[in-house]
Amino acid sequence: MRYTLLLHYPEMDAGSLGEEALAAGQRAFSSYAAALHQANVLISAEVLQPSSSTTTLTKSDGALRVQDGPFADTKEQLGGTFVIDVADLDAAIEWAGKAPSVDWGAVEVRPGATYTVGGAWRPNA
Amino acid sequence: MTSPEARTAARQAAEHAARASYGRLVALLAASTGDLSLAEDALSAAFEQALVSWPTGGVPANPEGWLLAVARNRQRDTWKSASSRTTRPLEDAALGGDPAMAALDDLDLDAIGDKRLELLFTCAHPAIDASIRTPLMLQVVLGFDAARIAAAFAVPATAMAQRLVRAKKRIKAARIPFTVPGRTDMPGRLPAVLEAIYGCYALSFADAPDVPGGSDAEDLAGEALYLAVTLAALLRTEPEAWGLAALITLSQARAPARGGPFIPLEEQDTSLWDARLIAEGEAHLRRAAAGGAAGRFQMEAAIQAVHCDRARTGRTDWPALRTLYTALEAVAPSLGARVALAAVIGSTESPAAGLSALDALRDLREGEGPAGASAVESFQPYLATRAELLARDGRPSEAAAAFAAAAEAAPQPVVREYLWQRAAGQWPNSQGRDNGPAPLPLR
Numbered sequence: 001m002r003y004t005l006l007l008h009y010p011e012m013d014a015g016s017l018g019e020e021a022l023a024a025g026q027r028a029f030s031s032y033a034a035a036l037h038q039a040n041v042l043i044s045a046e047v048l049q050p051s052s053s054t055t056t057l058t059k060s061d062g063a064l065r066v067q068d069g070p071f072a073d074t075k076e077q078l079g080g081t082f083v084i085d086v087a088d089l090d091a092a093i094e095w096a097g098k099a100p101s102v103d104w105g106a107v108e109v110r111p112g113a114t115y116t117v118g119g120a121w122r123p124n125a
Numbered sequence: 126m127t128s129p130e131a132r133t134a135a136r137q138a139a140e141h142a143a144r145a146s147y148g149r150l151v152a153l154l155a156a157s158t159g160d161l162s163l164a165e166d167a168l169s170a171a172f173e174q175a176l177v178s179w180p181t182g183g184v185p186a187n188p189e190g191w192l193l194a195v196a197r198n199r200q201r202d203t204w205k206s207a208s209s210r211t212t213r214p215l216e217d218a219a220l221g222g223d224p225a226m227a228a229l230d231d232l233d234l235d236a237i238g239d240k241r242l243e244l245l246f247t248c249a250h251p252a253i254d255a256s257i258r259t260p261l262m263l264q265v266v267l268g269f270d271a272a273r274i275a276a277a278f279a280v281p282a283t284a285m286a287q288r289l290v291r292a293k294k295r296i297k298a299a300r301i302p303f304t305v306p307g308r309t310d311m312p313g314r315l316p317a318v319l320e321a322i323y324g325c326y327a328l329s330f331a332d333a334p335d336v337p338g339g340s341d342a343e344d345l346a347g348e349a350l351y352l353a354v355t356l357a358a359l360l361r362t363e364p365e366a367w368g369l370a371a372l373i374t375l376s377q378a379r380a381p382a383r384g385g386p387f388i389p390l391e392e393q394d395t396s397l398w399d400a401r402l403i404a405e406g407e408a409h410l411r412r413a414a415a416g417g418a419a420g421r422f423q424m425e426a427a428i429q430a431v432h433c434d435r436a437r438t439g440r441t442d443w444p445a446l447r448t449l450y451t452a453l454e455a456v457a458p459s460l461g462a463r464v465a466l467a468a469v470i471g472s473t474e475s476p477a478a479g480l481s482a483l484d485a486l487r488d489l490r491e492g493e494g495p496a497g498a499s500a501v502e503s504f505q506p507y508l509a510t511r512a513e514l515l516a517r518d519g520r521p522s523e524a525a526a527a528f529a530a531a532a533e534a535a536p537q538p539v540v541r542e543y544l545w546q547r548a549a550g551q552w553p554n555s556q557g558r559d560n561g562p563a564p565l566p567l568r
Contacts, residue, residue: 001300087300087302088300088301088302088304089250089252089299089300089301089302090301090302090304090306090310093251093252109299111298111299111300125300
C-alpha cells in the first residue's frame with residue numbers, strides 16, 4: 001500500500017537558519033532517505049524549493065491566470081514529499097514519525113489511490 | 126412445511142448467535158479484508174438466510190460456524206464480482222480450504238482464535254476520531270444498530286449512521302490494520318481502547334431516551350462489563366485493563382440498588398449489592414495491583430472497592446477515600462475528582478472545610494479565565510456537592526437554592542427528582558441520613 005508523506009513546515013531561509021542548522025537538517029534528511037531505502041519502502045522523495053519560487057495557475061472565465069506565489073498563503077507550506085510502500089497505516093505512521101521535519105511542522109500521511117507505471121494507471125494496494 | 130414453532134426456535138437460535146457471536150464473527154470476517162461494512166453486510170445476509178433455512182432444515186449443531194461459512198461465501202462473491210483482488214484471505218489457510226466444501230459443523234470458532242481484541246484496537250485507533258470510537262465499538266463489536274447508538278448519544282440517527290459509515294470507510298481506505306499493538310506501542314494505544322469501553326459504560330448512566338428493543342442502560346452496562354473483562358483477560362497482564370475491569374465490575378455490583386428512586390451511594394441498602402460481583406471486582410483489582418504503578422482506572426476501582434467494603438464492615442472508610450482521591454487527582458486531574466475530593470473532605474473534616482475546598486477549586490479555575498469559573502459553576506456534581514455541604518453546615522436557605530440549581534443541571538430524571546425534594550427541604554429516604562458525603566452522581 002502506497003502512502004505519500006506530505007511534509008508541512010514554516011519556511012526558513014538559509015540566512016535566518018544559519019549554516020550549521022542547515023547542514024544538520026540536510027544530514028537528517030540524508031539518513032532518513034537512506035533508512036527508507038534500506039528498509040526497501042522508498043518509492044520516491046522530493047524536497048521542494050521555498051514557496052517564494054512557486055507559481056500558481058488558476059483559470060477564471062476561461063482565461064488562465066499565472067500568479068507569483070503559493071496556492072494557499074499560510075505560515076506552514078508544503079516543503080517536501082516522500083512516497084513509501086508499506087503494509088498498513090501503522091507502518092506509514094511509524095515512518096512519518098521519523099521524518100526530520102516532524103520537529104518543526106506537521107507530517108500528513110495520505111494513502112494513495114492510483115499511481116502510474118509506464119504511463120498507465122494502477123490501483124494502489 | 127414450516128411450523129410456527131420451528132420458525133420461533135430458528136429465530137431464537139439466530140438471535141442468540143447474533144448476541145453471543147456478533148463481534149467475533151465480524152472480527153473474523155473483516156480481519157482479512159479490512160472492510161467492516163462488507164463484513165457486517167455479509168453477516169446480516171447470513172442471519173437472513175438462517176431465518177429462512179433453519180426453520181425447515183433445523184438449527185445446525187454449530188450455528189456460529191454455519192453463519193461464518195455462509196457469510197464468508199457472501200463476502201467472497203462480493204470480491205469476485207467487484208474487485209481485481211488476487212490475494213486469498215489469510216484465514217483460508219487456518220480454515221483448511223474453501224468453507225463451502227468443508228462440513229459446516231467442523232468450523233470451530235475457538236480453533237480459529239478470537240479476533241475481537243484486534244477489532245477493539247482498530248476501533249480505537251489514533252487515526253479514528255475519538256468521538257466515534259465508542260459508537261464504532263458498540264456497532265461492530267457488540268452489534269448495536271445505528272439508531273440505538275444514536276439514541277444513546279442523543280444525536281439524530283441519520284447523522285450517527287453517516288459518521289459510522291465514514292469511520293468504516295476510513296479504516297478500509299487508509300488500511301488501518303487489525304492488529305494488537307506490540308509492547309512498544311501498547312502504552313500509547315491502550316488508553317484509547319480503555320476510554321472507549323469506559324465511554325460505553327458511562328453511557329448507561331446517561332439520560333438516554335427510551336428506545337424500542339429493551340432496556341438500553343442495562344444492556345450497555347452489561348456489554349461494557351463484558352468488554353472490559355474480555356480485554357483484560359486477553360491482554361493478561363495490563364494493570365490498567367484489569368483496573369477498568371475492576372472499576373466496572375464493582376460499580377455494576379451495586380446496580381441492583383439503582384432501580385427506582387435515586388438513593389445516594391452512602392445510603393444504599395448494601396444487602397441489595399451483588400456479593401459475587403464484588404468478589405470478582407476485588408479479584409480483578411488484585412490482578413491490577415500486581416502489575417505495578419497504579420493508573421487512573423485502578424485508582425477509581427480502588428475507590429469503588431472502598432465503597433463496596435461498607436457491605437462487609439458497615440461503615441465507609443473516609444480517610445481511605447481521601448487518600449485515594451488525592452492520589453487520583455495527582456495521576457489524572459479532573460474536575461470530577463476535585464469535586465469528589467471536596468466532598469470527602471466535607472466528611473473527614475467538616476462541611477465548612479469541604480465548602481472551602483469547593484471555593485478554592487472555583488477560584489483556581491477562575492484564575493484561568495472567566496470560562497474556567499463558569500465551567501465549574503455549571504458542573505452538576507459541583508452544584509450537588511455544594512448543596513449537600515451547605516445543608517450539613519446548617520445553612521438551610523442557601524442549601525435550598527443550591528439544591529434547586531443542582532436539580533436544574535441534573536441530566537437524569539431520578540436524580541433531578543431527588544434534588545428537587547432536597548430543595549423543598551425533604552429527606553426522601555425515611556431512614557434518614559448517615560454521615561455520607563454529597564450525593565455525587567456516582568451511584
